[in-house]
Amino acid sequence: MKTVIHWFRRDLRVSDNVALTEAVRRAEHVIPLFIFEDAFRSGPDVGAARLAFLLQSxxxxxxxxxxxxxxxxVRNGKSSDLLPKLCAEFGAQAVFANKRYEPYAQRRDEQIAGILLQAGFGFELFKxxxxxxxxxxxxxxxxxxxVFTPYSRAWKTHAIPAAKPRLGRREGRGHSFPxxxxxxxxxxxxLPLTQTVPPGGERAALELLRRFMAGPVYDYGANRNFPAVDGTSGLSPHLRAGTIGIRTILAELNRARAQATPAQASGCDVFQSELIWREFYLQVLHNFPHVTKGAFRPEYDRLAWSDNQAHFAAWCEGRTGYPIVDAAMRCLNATGTMHNRLRMIVAMFLTKDLLIHWQWGERYFMKQLxxxxxxxxxxxxxxxxxxxxDAAPYFRIFNPVSQGEKFDPEGKFVRQWVPELAGFADDLIHQPWxxxxxxxxxxxxxxxVLHEEQRGKxxxxxKAVKTGAA
Ligand SMILES: Cc1cc2nc3c(=O)[nH]c(=O)nc-3n(C[C@H](O)[C@H](O)[C@H](O)COP(=O)(O)OP(=O)(O)OC[C@H]3O[C@@H](n4cnc5c(N)ncnc54)[C@H](O)[C@@H]3O)c2cc1C
Incomplete structure (x- = not known):
C-alpha cells in the first residue's frame, strides 16, 4: 500500500503499538491522525480529569x-464523517487502528468499516x-x-507475545496536512477541571514503569492494600489511554521476576494477576455486553434499591460520617484517582450500607476517574x-470501621483527606462517634446511617430476590 492513515485512539504511544508497527511495515507513507471526537465534549462517560489526561497525552x-x-x-469532528474525507484528502488507501472493546465502540467501528468500504477504502483493526x-x-x-481463577490459569498457559519495537525515524520528506x-x-x-491529575504521555508512563519495577513490585503483595503506602504502579490511566503497551509491562515484569528472590517473585505474580483481572473484565464486557445495562445475574435487576438523593450526595461529597469512606471520596474528587482497596470500600458502602444502585456509583466514578x-x-x-x-457474595459486607482499622491502621490516609479528624487518636480515628x-x-x-442497621436491611x-419475594 502506498499510504495508510494510522488512527490513534486508546494507543497514544510510539512504542509497542501493533497497528502502527503494521502500518509502517506495509505502507510507504504513514499519516498519524488523532480525531478529537465531538463525543469527547459531552455524554455520560465524559469526565474533565480523563479529558485533561488525554489532552496531555x-x-x-x-x-x-x-x-x-x-x-x-489533529482534526475535530465525528470519525465516521471525517475518515472517508481524510482518506481522499491524504491519498490514503486504508485506515489502520487498534481494536476497542466497549460495545458502543465496536458498533461504531463496524459502521466505519462499512462507510470506508463503500467509499473504496480499507479499514483494519489490530489486537x-x-x-x-x-x-x-x-x-x-x-x-x-x-470465574477469575480458572480464567487466570488458562490465560497463563499461552505464551506472551513480545513487545513491538519503537517506531523508527521517518526517511524522506514529511506531509504538510493542516x-x-x-x-x-x-x-x-x-468541562470545568477541578482536579489535579497525574501527568499523561508515554514518557511519564515509562518512567512510572521503570520506578515500579526497580523495587516496589517486589513488595506489591504486601503493600498493595494500604492506601497510605505508595505500593501500586499507578499505571491504570496509562493503560486506559494506551500511553503504555501491555506487552512492554509484561516484558519488564518478566525481567524483574528473573532477578527476584522467591519472596519477591510472589510480589511479581500478584501484580501479573491484577493485569489479568483487567483482561478478565474486558472479555466479560465482550462476551456479556448486557453488563453495561444491568446486573450480570439478571435476577439482581429486581433488587429494591434506595433512591435517597441526600445519602447519595453525602457519599459523593465525602460527608457520610464514616472516615475511610469520606477520605476516599474526597481524594477522588480532588485527584481523579482512588486506591483499589478504597474503591471496594466505598462501592460496598454505597450499595450495602446506603442501599443505592451500583449504577449510580459506576456513573459517578466514570465522571471523576x-x-x-x-x-x-x-x-x-x-x-x-x-x-x-465472580462477585463478592451478597452477604459479604465490608464493615467500614474494621476496613479502616485494618488498611489504614494509624489513620494516616484519613488524616490527609479529613483534616477535621486530625485531633483524634489512632484508636478513634475510624470511629470518631x-x-x-x-x-x-x-x-x-x-x-x-448506622452500619449495623443497614447490614440487616x-x-x-x-434475600427477597433469592426467595422470589421481589
Ligand atoms: C468499584 C471499582 C471501580 C473500578 N474502576 C476502575 C476503572 O474505571 N479503571 C481501572 O483501570 N480500574 C478500575 N478498578 C480497578 C482498580 O481499582 C484500579 O485498576 C487500580 O486501583 C489502579 O491503580 P494502579 O494502576 O496503581 O493499580 P495496580 O495495583 O498497580 O495494578 C496494575 C494494573 O492492573 C489493573 N488492575 C488492577 N486491579 C484491577 C481490578 N480489580 N480490575 C481490573 N483491572 C485491575 C489496572 O490496569 C492496573 O493499572 C476499579 C475497582 C473497583 C473496586
Whole structure:
C-alpha cells in the first residue's frame, strides 16, 4: 500500500503499538491522525480529569512523533464523517487502528468499516490493548469464563507475545496536512477541571514503569492494600489511554521476576494477576455486553434499591460520617484517582450500607476517574455489589470501621483527606462517634446511617430476590 492513515485512539504511544508497527511495515507513507471526537465534549462517560489526561497525552504523542520525523494531524469532528474525507484528502488507501472493546465502540467501528468500504477504502483493526482478547481464552467446553481463577490459569498457559519495537525515524520528506487546534484544557469545552491529575504521555508512563519495577513490585503483595503506602504502579490511566503497551509491562515484569528472590517473585505474580483481572473484565464486557445495562445475574435487576438523593450526595461529597469512606471520596474528587482497596470500600458502602444502585456509583466514578474504564469500572462495581461475575457474595459486607482499622491502621490516609479528624487518636480515628464531645467540636458530620442497621436491611433486600419475594 502506498499510504495508510494510522488512527490513534486508546494507543497514544510510539512504542509497542501493533497497528502502527503494521502500518509502517506495509505502507510507504504513514499519516498519524488523532480525531478529537465531538463525543469527547459531552455524554455520560465524559469526565474533565480523563479529558485533561488525554489532552496531555496527545501533546506528548505529537512531540514524540515529531522527534521521529512524523507530523501528527489533529482534526475535530465525528470519525465516521471525517475518515472517508481524510482518506481522499491524504491519498490514503486504508485506515489502520487498534481494536476497542466497549460495545458502543465496536458498533461504531463496524459502521466505519462499512462507510470506508463503500467509499473504496480499507479499514483494519489490530489486537493491541490486551494479550488475549474476546474469545481467545475459553473454558474446556468452549465457553467464556465467568470465574477469575480458572480464567487466570488458562490465560497463563499461552505464551506472551513480545513487545513491538519503537517506531523508527521517518526517511524522506514529511506531509504538510493542516491540523485543527486541540483545546488547551477541558475548561475550553465546558468541562470545568477541578482536579489535579497525574501527568499523561508515554514518557511519564515509562518512567512510572521503570520506578515500579526497580523495587516496589517486589513488595506489591504486601503493600498493595494500604492506601497510605505508595505500593501500586499507578499505571491504570496509562493503560486506559494506551500511553503504555501491555506487552512492554509484561516484558519488564518478566525481567524483574528473573532477578527476584522467591519472596519477591510472589510480589511479581500478584501484580501479573491484577493485569489479568483487567483482561478478565474486558472479555466479560465482550462476551456479556448486557453488563453495561444491568446486573450480570439478571435476577439482581429486581433488587429494591434506595433512591435517597441526600445519602447519595453525602457519599459523593465525602460527608457520610464514616472516615475511610469520606477520605476516599474526597481524594477522588480532588485527584481523579482512588486506591483499589478504597474503591471496594466505598462501592460496598454505597450499595450495602446506603442501599443505592451500583449504577449510580459506576456513573459517578466514570465522571471523576482519570482511569475510568468501562470494563474495569463495571466489573469492580458489580463485584462490590455482589451482582457480577465472580462477585463478592451478597452477604459479604465490608464493615467500614474494621476496613479502616485494618488498611489504614494509624489513620494516616484519613488524616490527609479529613483534616477535621486530625485531633483524634489512632484508636478513634475510624470511629470518631465514640468521643461525642470531640466529634461535636470537630465539625465532622454525624453518620448518615448506622452500619449495623443497614447490614440487616441489605441482607433482607437480597434475600427477597433469592426467595422470589421481589
Ligand atoms: C468499584 C471499582 C471501580 C473500578 N474502576 C476502575 C476503572 O474505571 N479503571 C481501572 O483501570 N480500574 C478500575 N478498578 C480497578 C482498580 O481499582 C484500579 O485498576 C487500580 O486501583 C489502579 O491503580 P494502579 O494502576 O496503581 O493499580 P495496580 O495495583 O498497580 O495494578 C496494575 C494494573 O492492573 C489493573 N488492575 C488492577 N486491579 C484491577 C481490578 N480489580 N480490575 C481490573 N483491572 C485491575 C489496572 O490496569 C492496573 O493499572 C476499579 C475497582 C473497583 C473496586
Amino acid at each position: 496527545v501533546e506528548s504523542l505529537r512531540k514524540n512523533l515529531a522527534e521521529l520525523g512524523y507530523s501528527l494531524v 493491541d490493548a490486551v494479550v488475549w482478547e474476546e474469545q481467545e481464552v475459553l473454558t474446556q467446553a468452549g465457553k467464556p469464563f465467568t 491540523s485543527d487546534p486541540l483545546p488547551a484544557s477541558p475548561n475550553e469545552v465546558g 482519570v482511569d475510568g474504564d468501562m470494563a474495569a469500572n463495571n466489573g469492580g462495581w458489580q463485584w462490590s455489589a455482589g451482582t457480577g461475575t 465514640e468521643n461525642p464531645l470531640l466529634l461535636a467540636r470537630s465539625k465532622y458530620p454525624a453518620r448518615v 441489605c441482607l433482607a433486600m437480597f
